[in-house]
Amino acid sequence: xKEVEQNSGPLSVPEGAIASLNCTYSDRGSQSxxxxxxxxxxxxxxxxxxxxNGDKEDGRFTAQLNxxxxxxxxxxxxxxxxxxxxxxxxxxxSYIPTFGRGTSLIVHP
Amino acid sequence: ETxxxxxxxxxxxxxxxxxxxxxxxxSGHNTVSWYQQALGQGPQxxxxxxxxxxxxxxxxxxxxxxxxxxxYSSELNVNALELDDSALYLCASSLGTSGYPSYNEQFFGxxxxxxxx
Numbered sequence: 753x754k755e756v757e758q759n760s761g762p763l764s765v766p767e768g769a770i771a772s773l774n775c776t777y778s779d780r781g782s783q784s785x786x787x788x789x790x791x792x793x794x795x796x797x798x799x800x801x802x803x804x805n806g807d808k809e810d811g812r813f814t815a816q817l818n819x820x821x822x823x824x825x826x827x828x829x830x831x832x833x834x835x836x837x838x839x840x841x842x843x844x845x846s847y848i849p850t851f852g853r854g855t856s857l858i859v860h861p
Numbered sequence: 862e863t864x865x866x867x868x869x870x871x872x873x874x875x876x877x878x879x880x881x882x883x884x885x886x887x888s889g890h891n892t893v894s895w896y897q898q899a900l901g902q903g904p905q906x907x908x909x910x911x912x913x914x915x916x917x918x919x920x921x922x923x924x925x926x927x928x929x930x931x932x933y934s935s936e937l938n939v940n941a942l943e944l945d946d947s948a949l950y951l952c953a954s955s956l957g958t959s960g961y962p963s964y965n966e967q968f969f970g971x972x973x974x975x976x977x978x
Contacts, residue, residue, distance in 0.1 A: 784965060795951050795969040796904065840903060844965040848919055851896070851903035 755779070756824075756841050761856040771828040773855050775841030778822070784844035785824045787815060790854065791837045800826060801844075831859040863888045865954050865970035873976045874942050882937045882973045884952030892916070892957035893935040894967060895927060898949045910935055911957045939975075947977045 756777045765771045775785070784803045788796035802808045802815040802824065814827040828835055840854035866885045874880050886893050892911045896904035906919035910929035924940040933954075939946060953967035 786966060788969075795949075795972045798966055798968060801966055848906050848917055849967075851905070853901070853903045 755850055756843060756852060758841055758852050758855050760853050762858050763855055764858045764860060765831050767831060767833060767859055767861050769831050769859075771831045771835065771857055771859065773826040773828075773839050773841075773857065775824045775826075776822055777824070777843060779843070780819075780822065782843045782845065785815070785817060786842045786844055787813075787824075787826045788840040788842060788851075788854075789837045790840060796840060796851075828857075831857075833859050833861055835859050865952060865968055867950075867952050867970035867973050869973060870971070871974045871976075873978065875978050876942055876944060878942050878977075879938065879940045880942060880975065882939075882950050882952075882975070884935045884937070884954075884970055886933045886935070886952075886954035887968050890954040890956050890968070891933050892955045893929055893933065894953045894955070895935070895937045896951040896953065897921075897946075898951060898972075899945075900948075904951055907937070916957070942977045944977050947975060949974050 756775050758775050787800040789799045790796045800813050800815040802817045805819050808815045812829045816825045836859050838854040838856050840851050842849050865887050868883045894909040895907040898904045907921050908918040909916045913929045926938045929935045949972045951972045952970045955967045
């Protein structure tokens, strides 16, 4: 299994701010990462995929992958209360995925 | 495009009983993975099915078993239910290739909430 580390939070940011969620990993062979958002009592929803070093932007979301430093991050610009959820960072590939508890994000008005 | 569906939504069983949960994969997907998510925890991988064959398994006992059908829908069966089996059971579909386990982009169904009394 591939392991990742995420701060469980909660991370609290004001509405309109940038939320920065981070994830570190130990397996240098990890080539891809996926960010899932999970609202309380609901199932995870895939929001971003990143397969190569650098940044990938999709609307208010930017995923960053730095293979040299072995970290992945998700930036949420102009955070909204509806972004309040748990965010899960998961490595892809052919190994059994490890979903940690994720990082709880709270966006307060 | 049809998303991932699961049935039933909720289920209550007693210890020692058996349960079958069902999942229909997203149109065009050939791989189904099952997860167990206890309250306050992340999803734990149970197993994956690719083209009707088990294609990877997590740390779950043999009383957790599954099937995948030619239309890629899937069942999760749990025998001899224990109280700790109470959880949200999630099914995720994806597009796999070449028979190797594929844990890339996964699309989850709404889940089945199982309560064991």
